[in-house]
Amino acid sequence: MTTPTRRLRIGIGGMSIESSTFCPHRSTYDDFRVTRDADLLARYTWTGPGSDLDDLVEWVPLVHAVSLPGGAVERETYDRIKVELADRVRAAGPLDGLVYDIHGAMSVVGLEDAEGDLTDAVRSAIGPDALISAAMDLHGNVSRRFAEQLDLITAHRLAPHEDAWDTRERAARKLVERLTSGKGRPSVAWVQIPVLLPGEKTSTRLEPAKSLYGRLAGIEAMDGIVDAAIWVGYAWADEPRCKAAVVVTGDDAELAAAQARSLAEEYWRVRREFVFVGPTADADTAIAQAVASDARPFLISDSGDNPTAGGAGDLPYMLERLLADDELASGRSTAIHPGIMDPAAVAACFEAVTLSVGGHISKCEPYRLTGTVTALQGATSADGDGPRGNPAYDEGGRTAAVTCGGVTTVLTERRKPFHTRADFGELDPRTYDLVVVKIGYLEPELYDMAADWLLALTPGGVDQDLLRLGHHRVERPLYPFDDEGFEDPDLTVTLL
Structure with a gap:
């Protein structure tokens, strides 16, 4: 990491909720804890004076909204938070980057890809040159529309999420590294996997998730790789984007694509081996x-x-x-x-x-x-x-x-x-x-x-019995809704 000629200006903000479309509850503004200014910076251990990043970065608090998971977010609530976030990005003046603190499984009444819509607005506000680094829950969804607006993207590697704050810090530090190195946007290798499983079947305490997620640190350590992440997707929303995904970022596009393909193929191969985390x-x-x-x-x-x-x-x-x-x-x-x-x-x-x-x-x-x-x-x-x-x-x-x-x-x-x-x-x-x-x-x-x-x-x-919930808008074929005769999905990796 080289010392820049000036302190970087990096914004922090986002909107975080996990929303079941099968739940009759509707999430309103009062369900969210909304933080701004000093209260927002106080959420993180690496933003304050004394942090080793203090000489490098001026952290710019925007707005962050987080809610207990629930039903779909009311459109008025979503629009209110989205507009405030985008307005604050614009008002902050030129930003070098953004730490985008989200979940990834937000459903909004009337929208099909809420994070895609939110990220479109954020990208429009921040401009094409700033780097956006997203920190996500591994139970989030990663559509192409969403991923192609991001420069760096990572997710938790443990379920239960004992590393949730480590994930946010990793997203921030990777962003600072990119900006201080002058390397710019890495290649983003993205692939979705036609598997949708409940979180209680994908705990990293057990195989095969334990070994799958255990590979990520080794891939991240490879020359030419920046980060590697796996998402199991969110099983309780009935939306086309809901499925597993892999993203590997790196300066070596060919290596990133190969590693993404390898992870996706292994995920598909072991799909029937996922079991509930307990009896x-x-x-x-x-x-x-x-x-x-x-x-x-x-x-x-x-x-x-x-x-x-x-x-x-x-x-x-x-x-x-x-x-x-x-x-x-x-x-x-x-x-x-x-x-x-x-x-x-x-x-x-x-x-x-x-x-x-x-x-x-x-x-x-x-x-x-x-x-x-x-x-x-x-x-x-x-x-x-x-x-x-x-x-x-x-x-x-x-x-x-x-x-x-x-x-x-x-x-x-x-x-x-x-x-x-x-x-x-x-x-x-x-x-x-x-x-x-x-x-x-x-x-x-x-x-x-x-x-x-x-x-x-x-x-x-x-x-937990997904088959009795009544999904009808997810993209098919999709395991476990479809199984027999469904052996060779298209796992082609896309470089965004």
């Missing part, structure tokens, strides 16, 4: 096995209504099944089931306690719950989006715990994930026999807590 069962079987087990606490994932994948978070399906179990209903065994979003029920808990729970977003019958209020917690404002924090969202809002038999249900005013011990507040999940969370694969703290666990294949907007 699976339907809800009733999972509950029965957990109750019968001696392992405590026994965790069950209510995977179909996982709010951090885009589920509504208000389906009372698992609550009903828990209380249908005699051991749990009688209190001989205990369970805690956090995270059913129902603001009216929470408000009632501060006063009464016969409740209709869930079904306000999801088109289902609410569950009639009669029990005892055992905990009330006031509004909090956990800042989970700071440096190295959970890149989630404002998790404020009141919660109420209602106990019926042996089952304690935690109701929330807002859609809220339960990923850590702290998310449970004063309730200690380790004191219950079963912990039933609205999640897919277990986040690290829950994974370490579990004496055993099962992935319950439950219904919802992020149903």
Whole structure:
């Protein structure tokens, strides 16, 4: 890296959400945490004074909006954020580059390729000469329209995403390296793979994803290569762009294309080897096995209504099944089931306690719950989006715990994930026999807590059984929707 004659001016901004088109929820402006100015720079560890990049770069904060995953974004909300981002890019004056902090699986009402549309606007605002370096989630989608507006593009290499902040830093540092070296835009080797799998089948804890993603650092280290990335795509949006993808960037175009082709061919070859990250069962079987087990606490994932994948978070399906179990209903065994979003029920808990729970977003019958209020917690404002924090969202809002038999249900005013011990507040999940969370694969703290666990294949907007969701706009043929007689897809790499 050479020292430039002046400090580089690099903007930072983006819009980040994962959106299920099968979820009836609609994401509005109030669902986003929007940061600007010093608050935006404070998200990152490498932008402040004392960073080794400080002498090289003047970081220019634009606007960044991040939301808990949910349903498709309302068009008015999307347009408001897009216009502000583009306007701030223009107002910033000439920029050498942009760190583009996005997710890649945003769906917007009325749009087919939201990130493609957003990136068109950003490129138009910043001009053709500035370099754009995108940091993405590996569950994002990479259409050609989107990728050809970018100069550098990388994604997480771990699922669960323990490297999310490393990915953002890698995108920033690669951009600074390009700008200080004067090499300009590298070749971008792009290829999509006709495979669409849920994230719970592509965890890098297990093969074959472990080895596939394990190749990336070695490819990146090759002379002539800048970066290598694999996306599994986002399975719960019904859009033509939704499929796996590989992008390799480098100054050696031939080598980049060869490595992209090699990764794509391996991904296709092992497509049938991807398995769920843990043992699976339907809800009733999972509950029965957990109750019968001696392992405590026994965790069950209510995977179909996982709010951090885009589920509504208000389906009372698992609550009903828990209380249908005699051991749990009688209190001989205990369970805690956090995270059913129902603001009216929470408000009632501060006063009464016969409740209709869930079904306000999801088109289902609410569950009639009669029990005892055992905990009330006031509004909090956990800042989970700071440096190295959970890149989630404002998790404020009141919660109420209602106990019926042996089952304690935690109701929330807002859609809220339960990923850590702290998310449970004063309730200690380790004191219950079963912990039933609205999640897919277990986040690290829950994974370490579990004496055993099962992935319950439950219904919802992020149903793990893709074939029963009803995709009809994805490009076919596409595995696993099509399998037999589908052996030789076109994996030709395009140099953008």
